[in-house]
Amino acid sequence: MTTQQVETGKTVRFRILRQDNPNGASRWEEFEVPYRPGMNVISALMYIRQHPVTADGKPTTPVTWDMNCLEEVCGACSMVINGRPRQSCSALVDQLEHPIRLEPMKTFPVVRDLQVDRSRMFNALKKVKAWIPIDGSYDLGEGPRMPERKRQWAYELSKCMTCGVCFEACPNVSEKSSFIGPAPLSQVRLFNTHPTGAMNKDERLDAIMGEGGLANCGNSQNCVAACPKGIPLTTSIASLNRATTVHMFRKFFGSDHMVD
Numbered sequence: 341m342t343t344q345q346v347e348t349g350k351t352v353r354f355r356i357l358r359q360d361n362p363n364g365a366s367r368w369e370e371f372e373v374p375y376r377p378g379m380n381v382i383s384a385l386m387y388i389r390q391h392p393v394t395a396d397g398k399p400t401t402p403v404t405w406d407m408n409c410l411e412e413v414c415g416a417c418s419m420v421i422n423g424r425p426r427q428s429c430s431a432l433v434d435q436l437e438h439p440i441r442l443e444p445m446k447t448f449p450v451v452r453d454l455q456v457d458r459s460r461m462f463n464a465l466k467k468v469k470a471w472i473p474i475d476g477s478y479d480l481g482e483g484p485r486m487p488e489r490k491r492q493w494a495y496e497l498s499k500c501m502t503c504g505v506c507f508e509a510c511p512n513v514s515e516k517s518s519f520i521g522p523a524p525l526s527q528v529r530l531f532n533t534h535p536t537g538a539m540n541k542d543e544r545l546d547a548i549m550g551e552g553g554l555a556n557c558g559n560s561q562n563c564v565a566a567c568p569k570g571i572p573l574t575t576s577i578a579s580l581n582r583a584t585t586v587h588m589f590r591k592f593f594g595s596d597h598m599v600d
């Protein structure tokens with residue numbers, strides 16, 4: 341605690357939903373954290389980790405959460421803050437209502453406390469081949485150029501940090517549904533747009549036309565409103581609806597495109 345905090349004695353109260361293991365019962369615990377101007381939620385969590393004592397003075401275990409970049413780039417620190425899924429590294433205490441409520445995202449299984457298992461999202465990215473297969477055994481040189489207009493919107497899609505917030509916001513992603521979720525769909529559009537990625541376009545479209553794919557989107561539009569990177573997810577989904585329709589007709593009637 342700095343001299344200033346000792347002098348002012350100002351503190352911030354946190355209510356944290358805790359869970360000791362994936363199958364354990366959850367419970368709320370409250371903590372009082374010394375205030376520092378400009379502090380974010382992660383700095384408060386770090387304080388709690390160093391001082392695992394509840395607001396009423398009971399010793400407890402350190403709170404667990406995920407983090408990495410601390411600058412809203414890696415997506416690891418997502419949690420529900422005052423009812424809204426977002427990154428805890430960019431959530432500033434001064435801009436939040438107090439007491440500050442922290443909960444794990446509900447769409448993903450809890451590992452412990454605020455730490456969740458985002459495998460569902462990563463498995464969906466694997467299912468849709470959200471990458472460009474290249475031969476990495478020799479220097480391939482510069483990649484193909486893209487028209488500037490296309491590059492600009494493709495760059496927006498490439499900002500996805502797999503934070504999982506769009507999964508949390510989507511009413512159609514749940515443990516009862518196999519929906520692959522908004523982010524992997526948008527990545528299909530990104531990689532199908534890329535001149536090299538387009539080699540696997542048909543495979544990606546087949547993947548999203550199957551079980552848990554595009555048809556599971558209920559068009560609630562919650563994803564686009566929640567995405568911290570402002571990714572035009574619903575535009576991607578609309579574009580994929582057109583692309584899958586064309587793909588379906590090509591498959592039905594046969595086309596040179598399919599035997600290239």
Ligand code: SF4
Nearest residue numbers: 500501503504506567
């Ligand atoms: S699309 Fe947006 S909300 Fe969804 S995972 Fe990517 S960055 Fe997060």
Ligand code: FES
Nearest residue numbers: 408410412415429
């Ligand atoms: S720690 Fe990387 S986004 Fe917050």
